[in-house]
Amino acid sequence: MKINPYQSIQSNPYRKQVEKQASTSETKMKxxxxxxxxxxxxxxxSTKIDAARQEKVNELKEQIQSGNYKIDAQAIANKFYDYWNQ
Incomplete structure (x- = not known):
């Protein structure tokens, strides 16, 4: 078996290509x-908001802040089911 010192691991062309790509990608950041x-x-x-909608939002904020807001998991599940089965 003949060992050729000119084709050593240090001159791996793949490694050189990877290093070249890494250096160019850092300089050309998008x-x-x-x-x-x-x-x-x-x-x-446009900042026009319906008065009824704003009233409902304010009610929900008050319920959440006071801790009285209850989530109806069944209603949410039904809405998801209806949406995905249309």
Whole structure:
């Protein structure tokens, strides 16, 4: 068996390729970008809230803060069931 010192483990081409990819990926980091549609911007800017809806929200907040709000697990399960079986 002949041992060739020129093809040693230190000159592994795979390792060089991985190191090259790691160094280039660090320098070219992509930034996140968000795009909001015109309809979403209009909804975001409009602050009109129904009085009845606001009253219901306030009632729920009061019940939660006082500790009187009870979750109806059966009603939630029924809503999930109806949604997924439509």
């Amino acid at each position: 930034k996140d970008e968000i795009q909001i549609s015109k309809a979403a911007l209009e909804l975001q800017q």
